[in-house]
Amino acid sequence: MSRKENFKPYKGPAGGWGSAKSVTRHMIKQGVPSAAAELAKQNKQDGFMCVSCAWAKPQPPHPAEFCENGAKATFFEITHARTTPEFFAQHTLTELRNWSDHDLENEGRLTHPMRYNRQTDRYEAVDWSEAIRDIGQELIGIRARDPKRAVFYTSGRASLETAYMYQLFARIYGNNNLPDSSNMCHETTSVALPESIGVPIGTVRLEDFEAASTIFFFGQNVGSNSPRMLHQLKDAVDRGATIITFNPLRERGLERFVDPQNPVQMLTPNETKISTLYHQVRAGGDIAVIAGICKALFDLDDKAQEKGRPSVFDTAFIEEHTAGLAHFEAYIRQQSWADIEREGGVSRKDLEVVAGIYAKAENVIGIYGMGLTQHKLGIDTVQMLVNLLLLRGNIGKLGAGICPVRGHSNVQGQRTVGIAEKPELVPLDKLAELYHFEPPREKGLNTVEACEAIVDGDVDAFIGLGGNFLRAIPDRDVMERNWPRMRLTVQIATKLNRSHLFCGDVAYLLPCLGRIEIDRQASGEQLVTMEDSTGVFHKSRGMREPASETLRSEPWVVAELAKASVGEAASVDWDAWVADYALVRDAIAATFPDMFARFNERINEPGGFGRPIPARERIWKTDNGKANFKLPQALHASFDPGTDKNVLRLITLRSNDQFNTTVYGYDDRFRGIEGTRMVVLMNESDIDRFGLSEGEVIGMQTVADDTVDRRMHGFKVVRYNIPEGCIGAYYPEANALIPLYQHAQRSFVPAAKSVPVRVLKSGGEAR
Template identity: 45%
Template sequence: MPPEADEPRVESPKRYAVGFPGIGHALQYAYEEMGPARGVRALGRMNQADGFDCPSCAWPDPSPDHRKTAEFCENGAKAVAWEATRKRVDAEFFAAHSIEQLRAMDDHELEWQGRLSEPMYLASDATHYAPIDWEDALQLLGERLRGLSDPNRAVFYTSGRASNEAAFAYQLLARRLGTNNLPDCSNMCHESSGAALSQTIGIGKGMVTLEDIENAAELIIIAGQNPGTNHPRMLTALEKAKKRGARIIAVNPLPEAGFTRFRNPQTPRGLVGPGTEIADRLLPIRVNGDLALFNGLNRVLLEREEAVPGGVFDHEFLDRYCDGLEAAKNHWRSLDWALIERLSGLTREQIEQTADEVISARSVIVCWAMGLTQHPNSVPTIREIVNFLLLRGNIGRPGAGPAPIRGHSNVQGDRTMGIWEKMPDSFLDALRDEFGFEPPREHGMDTVDSIRAMRDGKVDVFFALGGNFASATPDTAVTQAALAKCGLTAHVATKLNRSHVCHGREALLLPCLGRTERDVQAGGEQFVTVEDSMSMVHASRGRLLPPSANVRSEVAIVTGLAETMFGDDLGWRAMRDDYAVIRGHIERVVPGFHAYEDRVRQPGGFVLPRPPHDSRDFKTETGKARLTVNEPTATEVPDGCLLLQSVRSHDQFNTTVYGYDDRYRGIHGGRRVVFVNPFDLRSRGLADGEKVDLISVWKDGERRADGFRVVSYPTTKGCAAAYFPEVNVLVPLDSVAETSNTPASKSVAVRLERSAQQ
């Protein structure tokens, strides 16, 4: 049995990240799940040029000649061990565990059971999953899809871990059926980044390279991101930047161990010495105060420029490449400092001091993650960051630019491959010309709209390529009830998760190969490709044997289903037999993939075009980068409430929970904790260690999550934090970011009520 969560034990937070404990935890987990020999084989090939790409985060790899033997972090090792475990979930397991018994397990216990090893089917009104052979499973799913009264009554969801080849085949299948209902995990994380960057610089990706961070930036601002837990290998890049003299500013409501000190396990100083102090300055911002902060910074830069004309702004860059400056300047002049201080939670002096550092730096990078993207005003916030960068010409030169740090290993690649409900006509035209059918043009549904449609009985088939939809999405009770209204839910997956027990009237589990495993098709052994956070495309080759002979690759499942539905009309069989055929199609459909096969076979792969970075070519409506007016706003919090943000534990990746510890924050043996400032506890008559219920307050009513242990923690006053997916139940489905429709999971107004059971 897995280790069980009990009453969480709380210790002092760690003052450093990684070091010997990080090595120990990674190796212990790998040994327990994979065994020593299998573990050595897997970890030795992870993130190597001739190996497989880490299945967790999308942090870029160094050039092949600069990679370490152990080119992975603690959480990367856990992700591989989680996937390459020796435990199996087969027909015997499902015969012994009913759906109700499985629902009683928590998320960690479900996934801990092991790898799915054969396709399973849950009939209408059945109490147990039962085995089904592959041909019958694909025939059943194909019949349900072909039998729809309208193709738009199907939803094709995608996780960010799918390869480029699988993602391209998947979107092709959906559009061949006749729908653009292609929601994905981007809708819930960096959709706000893509919307804001597309509006302002003409491309929905970041402009920064690993080389920019390590060797060129003089100032790096990290806002709404916790690299020590979510992207640990980023700490190595930040350490390199620090050693050559770069300054780093951390903007975060929570003090994080990774910002305090990094003990690099690859260096003697990291193992036996004090390590490296990462953040030179910590701005303890109010949750969702980032828009006000960057408004304030831009006002200060304007004031300094007007005091000494030509001393702050890059006028040559602004005049040649930008528009909208005068309206933005008028807006900044009108800002009230009292409002900026109240919304940001920072003082004018703190913002002025930060501006001093900005003016002293010739090149500035701003990194961010979901701490910025999951608020109602996320898109204006990121537009204001772009304003900040444009004023001093910090886009399109070495060591400068916007850097949205993506979470899942190929989430950016999936979007490049066409996994988006609003792909432009240029992509659809190219798809038509390549395959000879007319793709649908009407925009499809994103994640939030798909849940609404399922809730309202407008979806008959929900098909998921990876992911854990029921746990990752907002408003848990609403989402799970919505899934239950579907006629069929089908999941391509490696392991059992919550979504598989929150199912439609019928359900299918289709087990797939993991990133770590050999993929042999009729055309021989295959490899796949992925795109990292910084637009590098490279190959990934699994090395381990599959968990069973009855598991198929994602590409084989998707193309096999398509052939069942449409025959071999688009050459599905050839795509399945040899993935180079898919890459040939991608080369002719997706810009930037010329000579795809040759370039991706080179060690390290190749970089996709990023016009603003490469040539200061801005693909906006005006042909110039756009400065915009973004009024300072923040989430309104009713009297007596706190502003709750959802966060990850150090012992998880996305919805995958590896264990019940968060040692960086001092939490052991439990996850139902809420971090609250000591002042806020005293003002509510609560004591550290008491049990409380969390009640979210929104215009449509209240939602409740019971039994959380209060942890007195130095978060910003008026703010609180707790782990997802446990608190997703508190996030209203209709509380979303403007423009991007991303769930506002970091902007939840909650009140604390003392629990009846202490």
């Protein structure tokens, strides 16, 4: 499909009329002009939780508790378009591989279970009973040979009920191979924070935004990835809070915002300036930036001591609650300003100004996203931000804390109820007691390890509960070549995506209900639950008739697969659970009593209920019972050492017309890019240095230590305000450039925010 391409800087704010027009355009595009009823219930106590991001849900909610991208996600789910058996009869999978991500999903909702016919290269309709029976027989055979050769993947949209059933199914089957989408984003958080403060999630709740005097932002694009947070940021700014942002690109949502629900702002030129200070950090340079702020703080403290003034640090908090300050101070003092400025890309003067503001701030929140987690030293980077907050006691008090912003709507929650490859994170003894089987105790495969095992031929079965696995992971070309080596692939989904176009010897595509659809089971209409970014659990109830009478709920599909493959291997009444999801919640409460006591009762509380977060109470569940200052290994977090000026650091980006791998359209309004996603954003000096011109089509080649030649062509050069030596391209299009082995140390999160690459002229030569 030919599209008009245009590159023109966008001058408007985030939100405002631009957002309103975009919502209207996508509503019409998906043929759902009646969607106002759904939008009115989105993220409400008596409605459904948004199927896109996991940002917190305020109580009471705003009249319209949805954002532009949340509305697009709703339209995409309730679309009138259908991907029927007739569609698959008309198109081979080989042909469909030439379609774009957007065009595949834009075909609409899947309607029937499908089985792949390798002879015709097409999906063909199959009865549910036959599909479940055949999949079960395949799984039984693989389990008899080696249960560890099956992988059970889940995206972050599955409910707590489904996720709990799924992890139990996998463990009864005989392995902990439960990779999930958190392995690709915030697993770094789940490793870093327990070591520093004893919890795997953030410590901030919505009420903290109301008391914060200063907010630090690192590596997170609120305008595209969690726009509803702009309400909290606007309110904070309106009452005088200072927001300081460190991000390689100047993202519009962190610059200016117009509240679409505020008639005064919508009808006047009034805008809210979000960031008081905005510094463009070099990709992978956040450790250096934070080290510079800390170094300036130690200098300020020296001067305060010399003049007999109180310390700029919270010494009482540090003495009572922390360990490791002396080593951290020694490390910071030995870092030179020249190294800090070079690695971070921010001047000493600017960092000293930030330190001066922080030294006077009473309550500070540190917010971060995948701009910190998706680096080689992502864990070190997150722990450095914790160090900064600890210096002034900004964890465990109102208006302060660490705030990782999660992506998928229940990606944090599914980990809470057992989706984890690490057996130490799950109460296996309790599962054994409740269900009378012996859970596997050895570590399972995370996402990167699962990919490596598939490439090595060590996986026979892949069950995908949602998501677009092959499009989301690194080394896409390598993975697509090796995927058909598996015996069995099963994809449970609402819409067609590229992952469904690559099949094992036996392959099924199973359509399921979406969250917005009414889920009717034997006991009546069901509700499901999920956890937001701030550790609060919410209920969600569908309100729209299913897209097809042949759809089945995710809990039903999981239960049927479990019955067909593990049968009587454990004492689980799968049928009772499917008949009444409240029984699954009772089971969750029995397994995790500290978090879910009286689950079915408390989930009806207005605004949901929060899980215990000991660090909010300054209770540190670390090995030494203290909050720990941690030392980084280096001042930069990248695989690129920065010694070769011809090697650039590629940052993979999302547009404001997508959510994760779901692409709603080809426009990135905030960046002024229309009609295409095959672009590379470059600093003007880099364009000139490499002898390129704006609009020229170039390629990129990864600098890697293995023998795989990773190169992609067809990217159009766009002049953009990005730090010199850094370039940007869209995710997931650029994923083939990310090697599987280039991941965060210990967390295995792909290092997608500073991929070392060389640019290639159209003829293929490196520049």
